[in-house]
Amino acid sequence: MVFLTVLAGTILVLDQTTKLLVLWHLPLHGMRAIVPGFFNLVHVRNTGGAFSMFAGSGSALRLGLFIGLAVIVVCIIFYAYSKVSKTDHWTRAAYSAIAGGALGNLLDRVRLGEVIDFLDFHAGSYHWPAFNVADMAITTGAIMLLVSLVRGK
Structure with missing residues (x-):
């Protein structure tokens, strides 16, 4: 569990530090172009889930749903992690990344x-929804788990 704790903790600290920097340096709904026409730093708030799903739901219901879901996911990850071979670093890293990301967004x-x-990317008329370090960790961990499944680990 040391590996899980260290990697998930590192992701959590990185996620919360970058969000704190955004709070300090960008007003809500502010934007700073980093690579014009491709990448901006923005300060937006997401009350929903991925891609703002459920953002229109009642706030108490939505908040309870997301907090409960995050707690369940983290518990499942800790359990699944305990079943992974100590030599399967890839899968252990995948679970750790998902746990760190889930904890980062849960804390928010x-x-x-x-x-x-x-983090705000766009190309031409295509605009990807803004995201954060926790979202990157969750997505990367999920892709790593899929690769692990395909490889039969």
Whole structure:
């Protein structure tokens, strides 16, 4: 469990530090172009889930749903992690990344009732929804788990 704790903890600290920097340097709904026409730093709040799903739901119901779901996911990850071979570093890293990301967004929801998103990519007329370090960790971990399943680990 040391590996899980260290990697998930590192992701959690990186996620919360970057969100704190956004709070300090960008006003809500502010934007700073980093690579014009491709990448901006923004300060937006997401009350929903991925791609703002459920953002229109009642706030108490939505908050309870997301907090409960995150707690369940983290518990499942800790259990699944305990069943992975100590030599399967790939799968252990995948679970750790998902746990760190889930905890990062969970902390935002508990503290703020919403998640801070700040990475904003677009190309031409295509605009990807803003996201954060926790979202990257969850997505990367999920892809790693899929690769692990395909490889039969």
